[in-house]
Amino acid sequence: MGELQIFPWAIMSAYALLISALGIATWRLIYGPSLFDRVVAMDLISAVVMCIAAVFALETQNPVFLEISVAIAVVTFLGTIAFARYLEDEEEE
Amino acid sequence: MNLLVSIILIIGAAFTTIAAIGLIRFPDFFTRMHAATKAGAFGGIIILLLCAFCFASLKITLIVLVNIIFFYFTAPVAAHMIARSAYINRVKQWEGSKADELKGKIALKQHHKD
Numbered sequence: 535m536g537e538l539q540i541f542p543w544a545i546m547s548a549y550a551l552l553i554s555a556l557g558i559a560t561w562r563l564i565y566g567p568s569l570f571d572r573v574v575a576m577d578l579i580s581a582v583v584m585c586i587a588a589v590f591a592l593e594t595q596n597p598v599f600l601e602i603s604v605a606i607a608v609v610t611f612l613g614t615i616a617f618a619r620y621l622e623d624e625e626e627e
Numbered sequence: 628m629n630l631l632v633s634i635i636l637i638i639g640a641a642f643t644t645i646a647a648i649g650l651i652r653f654p655d656f657f658t659r660m661h662a663a664t665k666a667g668a669f670g671g672i673i674i675l676l677l678c679a680f681c682f683a684s685l686k687i688t689l690i691v692l693v694n695i696i697f698f699y700f701t702a703p704v705a706a707h708m709i710a711r712s713a714y715i716n717r718v719k720q721w722e723g724s725k726a727d728e729l730k731g732k733i734a735l736k737q738h739h740k741d
Contacts, residue, residue, distance in 0.1 A: 540681065555647035568713075574660045574663050585670060600678060607701070
């Protein structure tokens with residue numbers, strides 16, 4: 535099985551889909567009525583950025599970019615947890 | 628085989644876009660959070676597995692495995708915490724929502740902060 539080559543049109547349309555998802559999540563981030571919607575929009579934005587990093591790794595056939603998505607996954611989780619903790623018991627301090 | 632890989636890539640990206648569309652159309656916070664976390668994580672998993680499949684080497688597969696562990700196991704935990712703090716802060720559910728199992732079982736915050 536030779537080196538798997540993904541067609542350029544597939545990568546372009548994947549980028550188009552992911553960029554549109556990014557735009558929609560950013561709109562929700564800006565408009566979001568309550569703070570919690572913004573946190574969820576941030577969560578989705580980081581998931582989409584992870585996918586973009588993975589697609590970039592596929593496009594350039596350079597596996598070093600996959601570490602980016604590992605790092606983003608960890609940071610995103612910590613960010614969301616920090617928000618949840620802050621919003622839960624902010625009066626006690 | 629190349630065509631198959633490309634189609635799977637499109638499907639993965641489409642799931643992420645559906646998650647974003649779900650983020651807009653749903654009426655209240657809880658359904659939005661539900662859609663974004665679930666579909667977003669699933670779309671990401673498809674693309675990551677495709678990466679592992681394309682880079683046919685053990686090192687890359689292990690990297691993707693670590694990535695999936697950090698991403699697919701932590702997204703529900705984060706979503707749970709956000710939903711809990713939202714519920715405590717008296718975020719109103721959608722008026723058409725059927726059940727609220729958590730009513731009375733959890734101490735809500737006294738003053739409303741939104």
